[in-house]
Amino acid sequence: MSLRPWRDITRRQSRQIMVGNVPVGGGAPVTVQTMTNTPTSDPRATIDQIRRCEDAGVDIIRVSCPDTDSTAALGQIVRAARVPIVADIHFHYKRALEAADAGAACLRINPGNIGSAERVNEVVNAAKANGCAIRIGVNAGSLEKDLLEKYGEPCPEALVESALDHIKLLQDRDFHEFKVAVKASDLFLAVAAYQQLAEVVDCPLHLGITEAGGFVGGTVKSSIGIGSLLWYGIGDTIRVSLSAEPEDEVRVGFEILKALGIRNRGVRVVSCPSCARQGFDVIRTVQALEERLQHIRTPMSLSVLGCVVNGPGEARETDIGITGGGNGKHMVYLSGVTDHHVQDADMIEHIVKLVEAKAAEIEASEQAQAA
Incomplete structure (x- = not known):
């Protein structure tokens, strides 16, 4: 783009x-x-x-x-x-x-x-x-x-x-x-x-x-x-x-x-500062994800928003997104489109697997284009 x-x-x-x-x-x-x-x-x-x-x-x-x-x-x-x-x-x-x-x-x-x-x-x-x-x-x-x-x-x-x-x-x-x-x-x-x-x-x-x-x-x-x-x-x-x-x-x-958009490496995280509307602990979730995703080198974007006020808008602009919902059930977006829900207990592990899969998909596509 x-x-x-x-x-x-x-x-x-x-x-x-x-x-x-x-x-x-x-x-x-x-x-x-x-x-x-x-x-x-x-x-x-x-x-x-x-x-x-x-x-x-x-x-x-x-x-x-x-x-x-x-x-x-x-x-x-x-x-x-x-x-x-x-x-x-x-x-x-x-x-x-x-x-x-x-x-x-x-x-x-x-x-x-x-x-x-x-x-x-x-x-x-x-x-x-x-x-x-x-x-x-x-x-x-x-x-x-x-x-x-x-x-x-x-x-x-x-x-x-x-x-x-x-x-x-x-x-x-x-x-x-x-x-x-x-x-x-x-x-x-x-x-x-x-x-x-x-x-x-x-x-x-x-x-x-x-x-x-x-x-x-x-x-x-x-x-x-x-x-x-x-x-x-x-x-x-x-x-x-x-x-x-x-x-x-x-x-x-x-x-x-x-x-600055000069050079991309790894996951670019878009996340909210959290507030009383959050459906999950945004701060701890982002900290855990940043730690778990350090091994990803493929440039990609991830939005982590605690509620539906700005969550859907940010998710539309990222490869993978999650917004907080009620009753510990949160919406996952793939390529800007609502895809499925995930529970609190499974959220971090689930997002890590989605990011790893997306990175592998991007790398495979790049290799195929280069072949």
């Missing part, structure tokens, strides 16, 4: 780079990233966490490489991962060289912060030799001293100037496989910086509101900041930075993309 004009998002045109086998920018789907929080020097724990993120749908994962123990373990992690691995490097240029040799698909490093021109040359040469991309990561909390002195405080202009300085170091060495982030914990600052940067560069942009906070507050803050930029057409890859588990960051990232 084509988007209505007031829903249309015209994405900023950027050139495309490859992070491993994942295209970023140039019209490729907006990718969702996260970062592990296990010691990278513990490959088993890190791989276990990566698996959970992969199950949640992550496209790219970043791991921190602060020491030689971490880069020594990186090769094993890269080989085990099913998605590209970004090595997070700060200041220690030799860690970047080791990470590139270990198979990292991308180096997160600011070339202006690693010292001499010779060191920058070594990192760029290692990236070229190993097919690594580079992510320049400007952060309002760690701006260069000269820029803070020039502008007096972190501001959009300072973040953009920092990014351009780092970009020039790569371009002067004929390296163009890079993406850029200009993050801040102040969402107004971050959004303004991204808007300004988008006007003057053609590289892919990595979006994020850094140090956004805990699960609830950080989700709200990130959704406003990242969501507004995506709505404006800016952004090629995103990371939701939460004080929460990495797989939760992935799920929130996909929810942002789903809400």
Whole structure:
């Protein structure tokens, strides 16, 4: 179904780079990233966490490489991962060289912060030799001293100037496989910086509101900041930075993309906030369904409404719907049409089976069309 004009998002045109086998920018789907929080020097724990993120749908994962123990373990992690691995490097240029040799698909490093021109040359040469991309990561909390002195405080202009300085170091060495982030914990600052940067560069942009906070507050803050930029057409890859588990960051990232109609993965739930009219416990039902349906990757929609006021209207627009009725008996809608009733005790299990069957039906149809 084509988007209505007031829903249309015209994405900023950027050139495309490859992070491993994942295209970023140039019209490729907006990718969702996260970062592990296990010691990278513990490959088993890190791989276990990566698996959970992969199950949640992550496209790219970043791991921190602060020491030689971490880069020594990186090769094993890269080989085990099913998605590209970004090595997070700060200041220690030799860690970047080791990470590139270990198979990292991308180096997160600011070339202006690693010292001499010779060191920058070594990192760029290692990236070229190993097919690594580079992510320049400007952060309002760690701006260069000269820029803070020039502008007096972190501001959009300072973040953009920092990014351009780092970009020039790569371009002067004929390296163009890079993406850029200009993050801040102040969402107004971050959004303004991204808007300004988008006007003057053609590289892919990595979006994020850094140090956004805990699960609830950080989700709200990130959704406003990242969501507004995506709505404006800016952004090629995103990371939701939460004080929460990495797989939760992935799920929130996909929810942002789903809400904007940019990318769909899994079940989009439409549910009411519940009130005294509800025919069943909407809150607990939705919580249970979201937990039970995390394994569904096929894009589809499910409406869960507690009564018949808005229930039938919402159900007409979703693949599967349920509205609360009297005496513990509720109406089930399939493809927008009333189909049958289900009792309270059987409702959650019944809906899970309907969603799984619908997902299998959609997948089979897609495979048949592709054959």
